[in-house]
Amino acid sequence: GAGVSQSPSNKVTEKGKDVELRCDPISGHTALYWYRQSLGQGLEFLIYFQGNSAPDKSGLPSDRFSAERTGGSVSTLTIQRTQQEDSAVYLCASSLASGVEKLFFGSGTQLSVL
Amino acid sequence: GNSVTQMEGPVTLSEEAFLTINCTYTATGYPSLFWYVQYPGEGLQLLLKATKADDKGSNKGFEATYRKETTSFHLEKGSVQVSDSAVYFCALSEGSARQLTFGSGTQLTVLP
Numbered sequence: 001g002a003g004v005s006q007s008p009s010n011k012v013t014e015k016g017k018d019v020e021l022r023c024d025p026i027s028g029h030t031a032l033y034w035y036r037q038s039l040g041q042g043l044e045f046l047i048y049f050q051g052n053s054a055p056d057k058s059g060l061p062s063d064r065f066s067a068e069r070t071g072g073s074v075s076t077l078t079i080q081r082t083q084q085e086d087s088a089v090y091l092c093a094s095s096l097a098s099g100v101e102k103l104f105f106g107s108g109t110q111l112s113v114l
Numbered sequence: 115g116n117s118v119t120q121m122e123g124p125v126t127l128s129e130e131a132f133l134t135i136n137c138t139y140t141a142t143g144y145p146s147l148f149w150y151v152q153y154p155g156e157g158l159q160l161l162l163k164a165t166k167a168d169d170k171g172s173n174k175g176f177e178a179t180y181r182k183e184t185t186s187f188h189l190e191k192g193s194v195q196v197s198d199s200a201v202y203f204c205a206l207s208e209g210s211a212r213q214l215t216f217g218s219g220t221q222l223t224v225l226p
Contacts, residue, residue: 003157004157037216040218041218042118042203042205042215042216042217042218042219043203043205043214043216045213045214091157091158093157093158103158103160103214104157105157105158105159106157107155107156107157108157
């Protein structure tokens with residue numbers, strides 16, 4: 001596609017439910033990142049995929065969070081047993097190389113946990 | 115650890131006014147500095163960058179100078195337009211996007 005696509009754009013869920021957030025990167029981009037932006041905060045790195053290498057999961061806040069990337073393209077971020085503090089905008093970005101200035105961001109998924 | 119502190123918003127200006135959004139940083143090494151912009155309904159976009167001290171990044175009339183002595187990277191524009199209304203994020207990186215640290219963002223609204 002022309003840009004990084006994320007779905008859904010908004011998700012409202014009840015505390016304790018599981019949610020899946022999807023990211024469709026720019027075709028051919030080998031690097032994919034997930035970030036979280038909580039209200040009034042800067043972006044927080046969550047996880048990084050590069051090609052077929054093992055993902056860098058060092059930013060995931062708890063074991064309720066997981067992500068996968070199938071076929072080196074689409075990625076899904078899963079949050080199990082959601083908590084109110086998980087409410088945030090989840091941003092996905094992709095790039096051809098690992099340089100910061102090459103990042104292209106999606107418009108994000110606004111997650112609200114009631 | 116690294117951190118970025120930027121001017122709290124929201125900032126409201128009239129068209130053609132001068133803009134300054136302050137940004138200061140704390141880093142253990144020698145980071146690259148960035149300004150990102152998020153227009154309504156769109157993803158973050160890189161606006162400009164500077165990779166070493168005294169470098170000036172510029173784009174679309176915006177400028178920012180990497181000041182190591184004051185650990186600052188203030189964003190300026192001499193004459194803002196309505197189309198500049200957006201959220202602006204200051205950020206730093208010490209090598210990779212895994213180490214990208216963002217400020218909390220500043221909402222700018224430019225009135226006609």
